[in-house]
Amino acid sequence: MTVKMPGVVWKPISRNYTKRRRARTDCVILHIAVTEASSLKGWFNNPSAGASSHFYVRRDGTIEQYMGAEYISWANGAGNSRSITVETQGMGTGSWTGPQVKSLARICSFAHEKFGVRTSLMQNSLPSSKGIGYHRLGVNPWRVNGGELWSSSRGKICPGYDRIPQIPTIAANAAGGTYAPVANPEKRPVKNPKPVQGTKNKHLSKAQVKNVQRALATCGIYRGKIDGVAGPVTEEAIEYYQRNQLWGNLVADGMWGPVCVAHYKWVKQLQTAMNNWKGSKIAVDGDYRKVTRARVEDIMERNHGGAYKGVIDAKPGPVFCKMLEIPTHP
Ligand SMILES: [Zn+2]
Structure with a gap:
């Protein structure tokens, strides 16, 4: 073909x-x-x-x-x-x-x-x-x-x-991934946010919801208002984040719960640690999609046979995390 x-x-x-x-x-x-x-x-x-x-x-x-x-x-x-x-x-x-x-x-x-x-x-x-x-x-x-x-x-x-x-x-x-004839396929607009409280994130305070909204806006996923209301638009953004993390164990349920938070924090830790290594710097946004994955591959490749003795699989396992002096994925 x-x-x-x-x-x-x-x-x-x-x-x-x-x-x-x-x-x-x-x-x-x-x-x-x-x-x-x-x-x-x-x-x-x-x-x-x-x-x-x-x-x-x-x-x-x-x-x-x-x-x-x-x-x-x-x-x-x-x-x-x-x-x-x-x-x-x-x-x-x-x-x-x-x-x-x-x-x-x-x-x-x-x-x-x-x-x-x-x-x-x-x-x-x-x-x-x-x-x-x-x-x-x-x-x-x-x-x-x-x-x-x-x-x-x-x-x-x-x-x-x-x-x-x-x-x-x-x-x-x-x-940044710009090959499709649209501005950025990773970014996805969400229209007409309605300030209606959803059911999936009742455990979060208004301030916490704002933090989640800001975090997902930074990732280019949430396009609604930073209003602290965890309505359908916010739930949908959380679900989109979870579904697209290129990481197996995340359940895409639209709930910003402990598993999701732990993943988000760990990805930020990973991104911060990688920025101390030789090569291109990436955004510290807690988003494990292709930019971060490409940087992981890049560091594996550059250090392979040297500091890095693991396999080049774009997934930070124990060997890679030890090299970066960060804990393994929670
Ligand atoms: Zn030429």
Whole structure:
């Protein structure tokens, strides 16, 4: 089956790529096409091109896709068999436009959700390196010892000096999960909150309900008023939080009870502890969804074989918690 990203202009090419599924997908590699052409389809279909990319992002943010995202494009030499590749409209100098930055983040987020590509930054082209990278990492003289050669054109700076500093912003936006054509699929609006007391949270005082509402608003889940009334909207938000925690033992009953509170507090502890480790910082919001899970994976990966000797399964078990000096999940 052909893997198409939602919201793209689909322009399949018939040559210049390998129509075979990649055995693994470790990274997204960003490029500059050094052209103002509005499409690369014509060139990629030209028998003499001998090149292709999965995606092309125009200055206005429009994304063209040229082949199923699972196949092997010909964009970056030894990295082709494990990467999703993206060409962009523009010349050697200059920055990506705002719409291009957004579209690149969407592609990275898509790669994360469909292929498990990390949203952290690649530091080099080593075969073990994963995440969001760019062409120059695999080009001499910047290539590190043992790194894959991604082009034989020595000195190629792709995607350019002005664009490489934009990649951390792209990675940060990608980590927020923005690939669907909506603003943020993790955030879900709740309309017309009615101040009616529900039945599930009678054990909480008005002040406590306000705290829960604030906490869930911080997670992007509760959109009602901070009014201390645990009505249907609040119950629904609690239930949504419980159901989406990527953690097995939470019952989605809409009640902010001891199990839920213990989980929430522990996730905050985990997030605080992880922010003391090398790598990207995340919000301390008690929400164990994909941003936090990706950070857990990132730390496991970075320290694997060193400080971390457990399995890389994105679930903090006793070994991981001990390393972070926090208790295990309650
Ligand atoms: Zn390139």
